[in-house]
Amino acid sequence: MIEGVSDTIAAISSAHGPRAVGIVRLDGPEAIPVAANLVALDGGAAIESAGGSTRHIGRVRLSPGGVDAPAVVYVFRAPRSYTRNDLVEIHTIGAPALLSWIVRLASAHGARPASPGEFTARACLNGAMSIADAETVAAVIRADSDQDFAAAQAARSGRTTREVRRIADELADLAALVEAQIDFADEPIEFISATELVTRVARLDEALVRLCGPPPAQERDSALPRILLAGPPNAGKSTLFNTLLGRERAITSPVAGTTRDVLAAKLVLATGEAVLVDAAGIDDADSGVAAQARDAALRERDRADMIVHVIDGSNPVIPATEPACDAAPELASDPASASPAGLRLVVLSKCDLLTDADERRRLEVLQASGFSDVVPVGALSGRGMPALKDRLADALIRLRRSSGAVSALLNARQTQAVATARSALGRATELVRSSATVADRSELLAFELRDALDALGTVTGAVTTDDLLGRVFAGFCIGK
């Protein structure tokens, strides 16, 4: 719903999908100052001093080191504009990703992503349109909104939107439990324990973090495909990491679980560059630093475009297939899906410690377990490394080819929704951490969870109290 008529709004105004030229429009009292943060005019002119109804050549201000995008900027001053407000149009390359990035940047500078039809509505209300009948305007708004709806429908199958829905659903479940604890306190039921609450809030927050993508510092690398080394502790991932990169970056030691951090470095291969990621063993450690490292590893697993599963050749027991390994073939098996390529490679490590016969036997066992394509390596002697690099180089070509589908960007409104939800969840986590008992803050916790839910609701459809109560009644026997 339109939230106001006197604030500054921003939206992509060109048609949906890739076009040669795309338009981002800003409207409202702060339109021109906000635009100053988005574009630089040629010759260093200040957009604030531009006159009304003027055209300027400039560039979109991308992050430092990025490639500049050319832009034509139109400045209109109130009341001589389409909406009779101050209005700026930025015409630039019609790449959807670029356009939604500009809107996101605008909202970071205080503009609100516009609702469907909102520009038209403003134009109408300010009496700027020479339309005889309100119905014509309504038709325009309806068309705008239907187009938006169609776009949302199309995006529904996308991984990102699906993920937002999944998070919203889980959040609704959690909010329902917290609400139940307040509203049905006289029932002999513990709806959720403090420990479970903490865990679930944290998990949701992490899921939203993953959705937002990496923090800005890592942004530049994010364009490169990510290759994750996965495997149980002490499988030899860090040694492999160092050998592939040709340097000592990870701490390597024979103690299981030495790698406490996620290490990432650029790997140069014959066919291009990739980010090689070494994470802690994804094991069952559940406390302290080990748990954090494991969480980081799980996050990396979800971001990875390719997973190199490292099996310890010196260990006679073939480890159980772990989640990292499970996820990849599932994604790869459906090349039509819009998800990352999900490539997988299995490496048998420490082969320089094995006799040829032992190595053969291990490979046979692996084959019997369904791993037919295994690359044996010995990192210390460098054995098998050229073969491994060739395989990775081949994979890189496939990753690049599918990279069009890899980008699952959130649009500006979704980004704002996710950011709002995250800050609410962050406060929820803080509340849980800072209170002796969860009960004594439960109404505040519910407030934050509902805030987060309302924010995600702008993407997935609002979750009402009746929805929440329905979840409670379906799951618990309420009523004395």
Added chain:
Amino acid sequence: MNQGYDIVVVGGGHAGIEAAWAASRLGASTALITMDRRAIGRMSCNPAIGGIGKGHMVREIDALGGLMALATDRAGIQFRMLNRSKGPAVWAPRAQCDRDAYAAATQAILADADSLEIIEGVVDDLLTDEFNGRPRITGVRLADGRPLRANAVILTTGTFLRGLMHCGSRRAEGGRIGEAPAVGVSRALERLGFELGRLKTGTPPRVHRDTLDYDRLEPQPGDDPPSPFSFMTDALPQRQVSCWITYTNPDVHDLIRDNLHLAPMYSGQIESRGPRYCPSIEDKVVRFAEKDRHQLFLEPEGYDNERIYCNGISTSLPAEVQDRMIRHVPGLENAKILQHGYAVEYDWVPSHQTTFSLETKRVRGLYLAGQINGTSGYEEAAGQGVLAGINAARAVGGLDPIVLGRDQAYLGVMIDDLLTKPQHEPYRMFTSRAEHRLRLRSDNADERLTPLGREIGLVDDARWRRFQTRQSAIDDVTAIVRSLRVDGAPLAHWLRRPDATIEAFAGLLARGLSRAANDNAPHGSSAPAPRMFDRAALQEVLTRARYEGYLDRQTRHIERMRKLEHLRLPEALDYAAVGHLKAEACENLARVRPATLGQASRIPGITAADLTVLWLFVTRRWGGWDAGSPAAQTP
């Protein structure tokens, strides 16, 4: 004798007595018609008032000048503040009442009302004439043929509209055991063109208190000290009694499963829907088959009353099965059932036929309150009763109705919900229904509603004086807090600590004040007498500090939405003519006929685009968009 009244209230339940009380206190000559004057204020379900969300509403009714809280304080035999371990916004008072004392208390309060007459009788028909092409109420006709003239009629008929009770395959007409149904009113409503629906509710068995084995039951005592419901009550001197807890077990569940075919809800004898939050024991056993026990909460019905209400096993199984069922429950092995549980079905008027003042859209001057509007619960009924009473009296006096906002009161949330959302089960209040929950506390109902009650004319001088005293005590403490520092930081910071208590707060105030006095006092003068502080005022200041940041965030949102929330939609708006509304939106809007754009936004199936279209249409047609900013068109 053909008497004329300003207002006739039909029914002496919790909605009816509040309506009659409010209307007569506002000066309207009022008649309350009941089948039996001794049944006025009777608690037909469990002998308890309040609870989470409901207790909030009782405080609101009290703050407006209603009578429910006063009656509860007089008749209560056990008081508990629920959710005490949580924040103050969700603290909720609940009281067990002496059933007979409660009815007596309400009757005694009503006896004080000057312009109220109580008439025993059964309403057989509604009398109307035509005014401006629309039916207008002119009174009611009693079963004995007597017509009673009135400018407004408030129907508060509870479960009596074509009430049908089920106990196994046995059926009996009536709204409560031993009381006849009201058939004439249903007939009259149908004749006037109202659409009627059917709802169901149930009751559990009542057992004799001398037949329980108390050693096998777990006691649940009241609070010590107890907290009163009414703002006007200082202390509750009465003795408190205990409630008792026991549980069902697999034996009970097996017995129920074996006899399920005899339960009217399962045999198809009852087709209407019961509430999900108050399922029968049959429902619990079927839907939650994995649970091996369900709680029974045994509520004494009074000091001298021999009946114990077995909350938790509401049932419509045959009496003989109920007798056997009880015997398997620990503590109830030898219990004697004095009244078996039964289910009751009754007519209601789906709320799209009602306006926000609780007047019907179809018949001018006809108001509905309580279960007839699809709610359940004494408190929900009473809340509608007080508002219907106020609005009927105001209409008779030519004044605009009072409509409470969702950010103002649970009563406002309830009416807004009833009118904008389709009901599939009897409506009950939960705090989660209130998006402004942190604002709508049970302990600030006076601040939210007493000034309005005073303006309306329902709040008497005694309450108003007491309210002003409390408010100035709060202002006083607030001012002192602003002036004091603790350990170098403003006292206000300290108040935000989660472990801040009233006792520590009072100590800090006293210390801070005496230090400040010593600093300012001329040398050698005696120390000032220590200040006393109103505990409630300290609590209020503490609570405000706790919620300050949250309320600020919410206020910003409210302010942003206010213009649109309150944009009036013309009563005569022809939604079909708006054009470009989605078909579903058009249909729902035409059915509900929201009074404001905010109400429209809460109707299911209405999208943002629909609202924008509607907004444009209305401001264009009625405000004229050349009139300047759209804000100029909002009230």
